[in-house]
Amino acid sequence: MWIKVCANTSLEDATLAVEAGANAVGFVFAESPRRVTREQVREIAPRLPQTIEKYGVFVDVGFDEIVATVRECGLTGVQLHSTPDAGLPLQLREYFAGRPGRLGILRVLHYSDELAPQLETMRGDHAVDAVLIDSRTAKAVGGTGIRFDWQAASRSFFECAPHLRLIAAGGLRPENVREAICTLQPWGVDVASGVEERPGKKDPERVRAFVAAARLAFLESRKAAVSA
Numbered sequence: 001m002w003i004k005v006c007a008n009t010s011l012e013d014a015t016l017a018v019e020a021g022a023n024a025v026g027f028v029f030a031e032s033p034r035r036v037t038r039e040q041v042r043e044i045a046p047r048l049p050q051t052i053e054k055y056g057v058f059v060d061v062g063f064d065e066i067v068a069t070v071r072e073c074g075l076t077g078v079q080l081h082s083t084p085d086a087g088l089p090l091q092l093r094e095y096f097a098g099r100p101g102r103l104g105i106l107r108v109l110h111y112s113d114e115l116a117p118q119l120e121t122m123r124g125d126h127a128v129d130a131v132l133i134d135s136r137t138a139k140a141v142g143g144t145g146i147r148f149d150w151q152a153a154s155r156s157f158f159e160c161a162p163h164l165r166l167i168a169a170g171g172l173r174p175e176n177v178r179e180a181i182c183t184l185q186p187w188g189v190d191v192a193s194g195v196e197e198r199p200g201k202k203d204p205e206r207v208r209a210f211v212a213a214a215r216l217a218f219l220e221s222r223k224a225a226v227s228a
């Protein structure tokens, strides 16, 4: 089970996620109240343990800028939102193949009626490590705090892309992450606003409660699957 606490803006918040037991932390390089600059992340990332995965979140950004940010900030993964270039994950995979450490590549799909056909287009896409399903609004492509229809998403996912890893995001909170895990049976979960005190500032209790609830729910769902 993989847990990412996303949209960190300080070393203090990223360290909190590490100490709570997250597998990965995320930094948003896009229009957002949680936006960070390369200069900020260049200071934060090397101070985190090597074992924690460090993801950059990019919205409609091209290859050169992503490569420069990964290298400058010491990122270990990228999360691609709203990229019009379907070939970008493969281009990144090939570019980083000869370099030390494996680059994690997550592709974001937004929940909508179009989810099933979008998942269909990913059949045979071996460049992407996992699909992160998120919510969007007219103004925001992430960090919305809005949950989607987990039942419907689960049906689309397991019909169209059972071979892919699913990461659930969008409106997750300590209070509902168990229900999301039971319904969606994801490979991982991702959270931003649901563990905040205010936009851009994490709430320590909520971060710890989220990670603990997610870990417990994954254990329970694994036990249920084994005894079924």
Ligand SMILES: O=C(O)c1ccccc1NCC(=O)[C@H](O)[C@H](O)COP(=O)(O)O
Pocket (backbone or CB within 6 Å): 006, 007, 026, 028, 030, 031, 032, 033, 034, 057, 059, 079, 081, 134, 140, 141, 142, 143, 144, 145, 146, 169, 170, 171, 172, 190, 191, 192, 193, 194
């Ligand atoms: O967090 C943001 O403000 C954000 C803005 C633009 C693109 C992505 C963003 N966040 C990336 C994430 O991975 C979030 O965890 C994910 O969108 C879920 O957010 P939330 O619903 O607030 O948990």
